[in-house]
Amino acid sequence: MESVKEILINFISDEVRKFGFKKGIIGLSGGVDSAVSAYLTVEALGVENVVGVMMPYRASNPTSLEDAKLVAKNLGIKTILIDISPMVEAYSEMKEKGVDRIRRGNFMARIRMAVLYDISCKEKGLVVGTGNKTETLLGYTTLYGDSACAINPLGDLYKTQVWRLAKSLGVPKRIIEKPPSADLWAGQTDEGELGVNYILADKVLYSLFELNLTPEELILRGYEADIVYKIVDTIRKTQYKRVEPIIAKVSTATVGKELSFPRDWGT
Amino acid sequence: MRRFKLEIVQLKPILGMVNENFERILGEIDDGIKLGADLICFPDTALSGWELSSLLKEVLIEKDSEKWEVLKSRSKRISIVIGFLEREKDNYFKSVSYLEDGKVLYIHKRLFTDHESIPEDNKEFHTKFGNVMLLTYADLTDPRTVFKSKEHIDMIIVPSAVYAEGMDELGENISSVEKFKLLCKALSIRFHSIVIAVNRVGFEDGYGFFGASSVMNSEGRVIYSLQKFSQARAILHIDLDSRSFKAEPL
Numbered sequence: 463m464e465s466v467k468e469i470l471i472n473f474i475s476d477e478v479r480k481f482g483f484k485k486g487i488i489g490l491s492g493g494v495d496s497a498v499s500a501y502l503t504v505e506a507l508g509v510e511n512v513v514g515v516m517m518p519y520r521a522s523n524p525t526s527l528e529d530a531k532l533v534a535k536n537l538g539i540k541t542i543l544i545d546i547s548p549m550v551e552a553y554s555e556m557k558e559k560g561v562d563r564i565r566r567g568n569f570m571a572r573i574r575m576a577v578l579y580d581i582s583c584k585e586k587g588l589v590v591g592t593g594n595k596t597e598t599l600l601g602y603t604t605l606y607g608d609s610a611c612a613i614n615p616l617g618d619l620y621k622t623q624v625w626r627l628a629k630s631l632g633v634p635k636r637i638i639e640k641p642p643s644a645d646l647w648a649g650q651t652d653e654g655e656l657g658v659n660y661i662l663a664d665k666v667l668y669s670l671f672e673l674n675l676t677p678e679e680l681i682l683r684g685y686e687a688d689i690v691y692k693i694v695d696t697i698r699k700t701q702y703k704r705v706e707p708i709i710a711k712v713s714t715a716t717v718g719k720e721l722s723f724p725r726d727w728g729t
Numbered sequence: 730m731r732r733f734k735l736e737i738v739q740l741k742p743i744l745g746m747v748n749e750n751f752e753r754i755l756g757e758i759d760d761g762i763k764l765g766a767d768l769i770c771f772p773d774t775a776l777s778g779w780e781l782s783s784l785l786k787e788v789l790i791e792k793d794s795e796k797w798e799v800l801k802s803r804s805k806r807i808s809i810v811i812g813f814l815e816r817e818k819d820n821y822f823k824s825v826s827y828l829e830d831g832k833v834l835y836i837h838k839r840l841f842t843d844h845e846s847i848p849e850d851n852k853e854f855h856t857k858f859g860n861v862m863l864l865t866y867a868d869l870t871d872p873r874t875v876f877k878s879k880e881h882i883d884m885i886i887v888p889s890a891v892y893a894e895g896m897d898e899l900g901e902n903i904s905s906v907e908k909f910k911l912l913c914k915a916l917s918i919r920f921h922s923i924v925i926a927v928n929r930v931g932f933e934d935g936y937g938f939f940g941a942s943s944v945m946n947s948e949g950r951v952i953y954s955l956q957k958f959s960q961a962r963a964i965l966h967i968d969l970d971s972r973s974f975k976a977e978p979l
Contacts, residue, residue: 465903469893469937472958476932618935623900668898722782724934727745 474506485587492529567646571607588612596621601700736766741931744778772929773890780933804828859883869912914949
């Protein structure tokens, strides 16, 4: 993974510094994605320029916080610990018994985003994202929640590639090997919610997009039709999460259409 | 002039800021003159940046502009290879030019569309160093390139803006890095010519231009190369007759 590592480290260094920032702010969940982002950002910006923000909720699995602390300790980065429970529960709707766990989970993800962006302002740093390509394509993110960031170094790596990168960076084994979870409620796992394991999902996604095969060609190669079509359908249904809010066109030059300026303009 | 000093400049332009880039490039040219270089080569899109989207009008350099006159004037003291964006009627072209002795000796044009630039057919041309062919990365995969020219070519100059892409399933290889090197090597062997490939660096909207600019001998062997992802420059003494190279420490 040396070439990929080199690209991602240079990407973080270039994109943070060219806007006049020095620091990267990372939400450390205790999972492998945020661990990899943190390891890369330390290599890119230096240990003194990385802040790990840990934001447990009262119902979070305690091992998530322990693993986040382990990453921070191994790297020697500054950490900030913010319990988001009072913020989540200050919103009276979240106090109601039986509130839908998806609503609560989304709200928690957006509170964490708000905290991260506030700390990025205080620390004068950029929020370094942790989302990978598999969860982005499957829409397994909260819009304006965990997907919100200034730069996203892992966004073009499938989950199984993130695992390989984690090994080569020296991320602790227990973090790489535990079942991936957004930890928004007790017992939640990514693979349980997605209904497909990451190894299989990545094989299908890689074949569809990197090898440019059709779903029918995948089925001919032995993949289960139900799984392949479920994945294709999920990608289509979650497309709205991967684009900017849609604008009704009425003028000649519309932002995002005819007016499409690059993000890095002037840098 | 078969023995000369070549300078290659692997830089990172500021996206969409043609005036700032122009000043930077003039500085590099003046440094090159001070260092006694005879020929200076910049990467593709060095004046404009690459990911232009709606910035075409911002980075345009008109043929009668003062910038051209300044570059032509500098070329009396040092030959210059530089890329720029030009317009003819309603069409935009990402072009690369060769300036020498106060004149534009050659312009290699590529029609610029929304997502790609399509190279127009081009020919070798004569410079004070010998016969030169000016190609960009898009030409390297164009079959017309390998069939063209029965003339002897002394030097092929490839101003480039090639970015990293094509990671394999295991994340072990990035194919575009190797592909760029192999295509230049094939070109060198095909024409039995020196190849000067100058690739830019820097990130633009996620595209990571990897640099690794290199000079190859006429057997496709890399004689000198710059590091990946960092801005850098190098000066080489080249003798076209003996086909010898010597890098000068900077």
